[in-house]
Amino acid sequence: MPLGERSGDKESRYCGVETEFNDDMPQLLSHNLASAGFDFVVATLMDPAYRPSLMQKDSGGSGALPFAGSDLVLSPSQWSSHVVGKISSWIDLDSDDEILRMDSETTLKQEIAWASHLSLQACLLPTPKGTSCANYARCVNQILQGLNNMQLWLRIPLLKTDDDSMDVDSNNLVDSWELWNSFRMLCEHHSQLSIALDVLSSLPSANSLGRWFGESVRAAIINTDSFLTNARGYPCLSKRHQKLITGFFNHAIQIVISGKQVHSLPKGTTDLASNHNDSSSDGVQRHPLRPYLDYVGYLYQRMDPLPEQERFELGYRDFLQSPLQTFEKDAVKYIQYQRAICKALQDRVPDEKASMITTVLMVVGAGRGPLVRASLQAAEETGRKLKVFAVEKNPNAVVTLHSLVKIEGWENIVTIISCDMRHWDAPEKADILVSELLGSFGDNELSPEYTSFIQPVTASKLYNDVKLHKDVVHFETAYVVKLHNVARLAPTQPPTMKSNQRYKKLQFEIPSDTGSAMVHGFAGYFDATLYKDVHLGIEPSTATPNMFSWFAIFFPLRTPVFVCAGSSLEVHFWRCCGPTKVWYEWGVTSPCLSPIHNSNGRSLLGWAVGFLDSTY
Numbered sequence: 001m002p003l004g005e006r007s008g009d010k011e012s013r014y015c016g017v018e019t020e021f022n023d024d025m026p027q028l029l030s031h032n033l034a035s036a037g038f039d040f041v042v043a044t045l046m047d048p049a050y051r052p053s054l055m056q057k058d059s060g061g062s063g064a065l066p067f068a069g070s071d072l073v074l075s076p077s078q079w080s081s082h083v084v085g086k087i088s089s090w091i092d093l094d095s096d097d098e099i100l101r102m103d104s105e106t107t108l109k110q111e112i113a114w115a116s117h118l119s120l121q122a123c124l125l126p127t128p129k130g131t132s133c134a135n136y137a138r139c140v141n142q143i144l145q146g147l148n149n150m151q152l153w154l155r156i157p158l159l160k161t162d163d164d165s166m167d168v169d170s171n172n173l174v175d176s177w178e179l180w181n182s183f184r185m186l187c188e189h190h191s192q193l194s195i196a197l198d199v200l201s202s203l204p205s206a207n208s209l210g211r212w213f214g215e216s217v218r219a220a221i222i223n224t225d226s227f228l229t230n231a232r233g234y235p236c237l238s239k240r241h242q243k244l245i246t247g248f249f250n251h252a253i254q255i256v257i258s259g260k261q262v263h264s265l266p267k268g269t270t271d272l273a274s275n276h277n278d279s280s281s282d283g284v285q286r287h288p289l290r291p292y293l294d295y296v297g298y299l300y301q302r303m304d305p306l307p308e309q310e311r312f313e314l315g316y317r318d319f320l321q322s323p324l325q326t327f328e329k330d331a332v333k334y335i336q337y338q339r340a341i342c343k344a345l346q347d348r349v350p351d352e353k354a355s356m357i358t359t360v361l362m363v364v365g366a367g368r369g370p371l372v373r374a375s376l377q378a379a380e381e382t383g384r385k386l387k388v389f390a391v392e393k394n395p396n397a398v399v400t401l402h403s404l405v406k407i408e409g410w411e412n413i414v415t416i417i418s419c420d421m422r423h424w425d426a427p428e429k430a431d432i433l434v435s436e437l438l439g440s441f442g443d444n445e446l447s448p449e450y451t452s453f454i455q456p457v458t459a460s461k462l463y464n465d466v467k468l469h470k471d472v473v474h475f476e477t478a479y480v481v482k483l484h485n486v487a488r489l490a491p492t493q494p495p496t497m498k499s500n501q502r503y504k505k506l507q508f509e510i511p512s513d514t515g516s517a518m519v520h521g522f523a524g525y526f527d528a529t530l531y532k533d534v535h536l537g538i539e540p541s542t543a544t545p546n547m548f549s550w551f552a553i554f555f556p557l558r559t560p561v562f563v564c565a566g567s568s569l570e571v572h573f574w575r576c577c578g579p580t581k582v583w584y585e586w587g588v589t590s591p592c593l594s595p596i597h598n599s600n601g602r603s604l605l606g607w608a609v610g611f612l613d614s615t616y
Ligand SMILES: C[S@@+](CC[C@H](N)C(=O)[O-])C[C@H]1O[C@@H](n2cnc3c(N)ncnc32)[C@H](O)[C@@H]1O
Pocket: 326, 327, 328, 364, 365, 366, 367, 368, 369, 370, 371, 391, 392, 393, 394, 397, 419, 420, 421, 422, 436, 437, 438, 445, 615, 616
């Protein structure tokens, strides 16, 4: 039973339970799913006592491996929807003991092959032991090459001590993200290798936790030891843990409860979030972990429903799109324009002369007319007289403009000019110029009034989606993305300059309490001053609320760059111009050198900035 659907949210949340070895799979499922309410079990697939090296000695048996039950005991859909395979936790592929190492490799491969045969959706790989994981990663990487679409969740404790002086060789992990990072780099960022985070009773700093939201975390395992006890004797979590779990829900990360019941609940009382009693009506003993599941369900249910705009944008999250769309339904955008035009009209014409002076206003790039409408509404609101030129180069939009002017009866005020503004010989000068030629990074059409911003991000999903294309062109293309599964690693910085040709070198400091991080690319935003204090923008710290016309832009890196805690990242952005096109080039120069991306605009896929004579 899923924890529940959030109103309007398409994704439902699932909660699993990590179980002990049990060779009666049907009983395991009925105990944990049907009677306790978990959605899936994380179950050991093979008898933990099994060691291949011992088997060979007493061979002569049936040859069948000691798997937990035959594949026939559950239906294929039960296996695939309700069981995550837990790979034997004793395996240690980097042990000095050769027999253990060999046994580990054989067992890992046998268990994964069995899990694939069962069509499981995921297997949980044990945490690498010690600090070296090269042989484990080599073996997993081999497996990944031939895997069906099963995910491998590498179990990583959520651990980062702030004491940098700690001795790394003493087997005390300083930052478990580094362990994950080594493993996934050895496996070449394989998209089927993801993370199951072991949430412990103490949590690292908020900045450091933030990093994980840019990685491919599929599950969070919470041990019952990490729960506190509330005044009524029920399990609950600290405020910081609650916030973290809410963050996991928001990123579709599944929760797994693990461990033993450590809270002895008061007898005869009802549960915190549900009304069932300690034992069900037929006298069957209730599941010892049920109060923990109820608490997680309660955290989920009490989340605020997503705002309407977020719901609308759900389907766009973390999908690479090509730019160029105009959302005429974005009321906020046009309200900002109208406010700016009102202010400009009032500044130009004092109240006492309002009926005598006519202001000439030009909408350059009028599209289907919403800015013409906003201009006329501003004139009405302020009581100013207006003469409007609506300039538009797209002949199809011009047809709409003509109908609009006729329907609205604007013939005496609005003149439609069907041409490219760059070639238009205007009959008079404009007092107010209105344009909306903005893209996510500010300058689809080289509009002058914006500021662009960039910041380095961890974005493993986006990186893997770009990589799928297996070519350089896609790594040298900028994408419009509703960023969600990303970690923003440093505050944004503006690369502003005056001419069409631009160049800026930027230095980003990665805060030391964040820990080291992987940079998969750069998020780009814009902010535009429409008039005086009226602005429009998507830069996260100043973004215009409730505006949905623009998502961020994402500039990928061909090879992700590792940046150490407390060190800096140096990046260069160029906007280059040729006779017929304008494009971006970008490259990292510290802590390592990346190639310069998109040299000569060779990878211009429709836009990046674009062709000077583009029409849409
Ligand atoms: C982002 S759309 C905005 C449309 C409209 N103002 C709105 O808010 O819905 C930009 C418009 O500018 C037009 N445009 C772009 N470059 C132009 C140019 N050089 N001359 C005239 N129109 C241009 C495009 O055809 C498009 O209709």
